[in-house]
Amino acid sequence: MIRFAEIEDIIKNKGIYVGIINGNSMFPMLRSRKDTVIIKSFTGRLKKYDIALYKRKNQYILHRIVRVIPDGYIICGDNCVSLESDITDEQVVGKLEGFYRGEQPISINGFVYKLYCRIWVALYPVRCLLKKCKNKMVLWQK
Numbered sequence: 001m002i003r004f005a006e007i008e009d010i011i012k013n014k015g016i017y018v019g020i021i022n023g024n025s026m027f028p029m030l031r032s033r034k035d036t037v038i039i040k041s042f043t044g045r046l047k048k049y050d051i052a053l054y055k056r057k058n059q060y061i062l063h064r065i066v067r068v069i070p071d072g073y074i075i076c077g078d079n080c081v082s083l084e085s086d087i088t089d090e091q092v093v094g095k096l097e098g099f100y101r102g103e104q105p106i107s108i109n110g111f112v113y114k115l116y117c118r119i120w121v122a123l124y125p126v127r128c129l130l131k132k133c134k135n136k137m138v139l140w141q142k
Contacts, residue, residue, distance in 0.1 A: 029078050
C-alpha cells in the first residue's frame with residue numbers, strides 16, 4: 001500500500017503517479033475512493049483551470065487553479081468555496097493529466113471537460129451564495 005508521504009518520491013522518480021483519490025473536495029468531477037487520477041511531473045508554470053497536486057503541511061491536496069498570480073496560484077477545490085491564495089510553485093508536486101471514472105478514461109483535453117472547467121469556475125460566486133443559504137437553513141432547523 002502506498003503511503004501519502006511517498007507520492008512525491010514516486011512522481012520524482014517515475015514521472016507519474018496513478019492512484020485512487022480520497023476526499024470530496026473535487027466532487028462532482030472526482031469521486032472519493034472511486035476515481036483514479038493520473039498525476040505527472042511538469043516543468044514551467046501551471047495555467048488557469050489546471051489541477052495541481054500540491055503539498056500543504058503534511059497533506060497532499062488536489063485542487064483546481066482558478067487564477068495565476070506572479071508569485072503563485074489561487075486554488076480552490078470544485079466542491080469548496082474557500083480560496084487558497086498562498087500556493088507557490090515550490091509546493092506543487094504534479095499536475096493532473098487525466099483520470100478514470102470507474103473503467104472509463106476521461107481526457108482533460110476534450111471539449112466537454114474544458115467547458116466543464118470554465119463553467120464551474122465561472123459559477124464560483126453562485127456556489128458560495130448557495131452554500132451560505134444552505135448553512136442558514138441548517139441553522140434555522142436547529
